[in-house]
Amino acid sequence: MANGQWYPPEWPDRIRALAAGSLTPVTPKRAATVMLLKDTGSGPVVHMLRRRASMAFAAGAYAYPGGGVDPRDGGFSLPERSQEPGAERHVGWAGPTRAWWADRLGVDETAAQAIVCAAVRETYEEAGVLLAGPDADSVVGDTTGPDWEADRAALVARDLSFAEFLDRRGLVLRSDLLGAWTRWITPEFEARRYDTWFFVAALPEGQRTRNASTEADRTVWIRPAEAAASYDKGELLMMPPTIATLRQLTAYGTAADALAAAPGRDLTAVLAQARLEGDELVLSWPGHDEFTKHIPTGGAPA
Helix, strand or coil, X not given: CCCCECCCCCHHHHHHHHHHCCCCCCCCEEEEXXXXXXXXXXEEEEEEEEECCCCCCCCXXXXXXXXXXXXXXXXXXXXXXXXXXXXXXXXXXXXXXXXXXXXXXXXXXXXXXXXXXHHHHHHHHXXXXXXXXXXXXXXXXXXXXXXXXXXXXXXXXXXXXXXXXXXXXXXXXXXXXXXXXXXXXXXXXXXXXXXXXXXXXXXXXXXXCCCCCCCEEEEEEXXXXXXXHHHHCCCCCECHHHHXXXXXXXXXXXXXXXXXXXXXXXXXXXXXXXXXXXXXXXXXXXCEEEEEEEEECCCCCC
């Protein structure tokens, strides 16, 4: 392997099945992930975690904190929990309106709230960093301690909705601290599919990251250029969206610069395409030629 591109061994067979019409694509689940940045003397660094080798999806790959949308984050409850306290609780909100986010993300307001909430909630669940504050002009400081950990564990277990968590702590979600960066949809031939919005954010003053995720065995703060170079050498394993966004982040000298650039970013979804060309299958991601793979109909990817 010349670089650290994650390429599951079952993909060729699944691509062939999709091309033959014998594979029905799985509907992707909505998800959000956050590129958390902090400034250093040599430029911004990004927080990344390494997925455990035991994970069914992208085992051993470096990624950002993130995960799936909880339906309750959109303002409606899970059917089996519709009678639970907090299931319909209003999400405390500050920053751009839900309507603004709906327009930015290309979804309705309910979905926009759920996606933004997922970005903030997952960052707290997996990195211990909370983009919320008592009001629209402040952010919480230290989020460590037994009481915070109890709430975080309840969020992870889905015993506590994010809206209820914010309400009990008297906080509002600071949507203005997020910048929507890009959107990638897992290829149609994958068994596990996600429609993922990538966000950028700066580490709030007074907070610090920690590996709070059961899905990760290592976390690092690393300069985007350094991480990209390690990928190119085959030292760090990454999925296409991760390395693509790292390369994009290298253009910015501060976290604030990256956040300022976010509103101008194109959020057209990137979806891999698989097609037959003669005696090979060609796998490509539009706009990202470095990930193109040529797969002989009877062999391994090239």
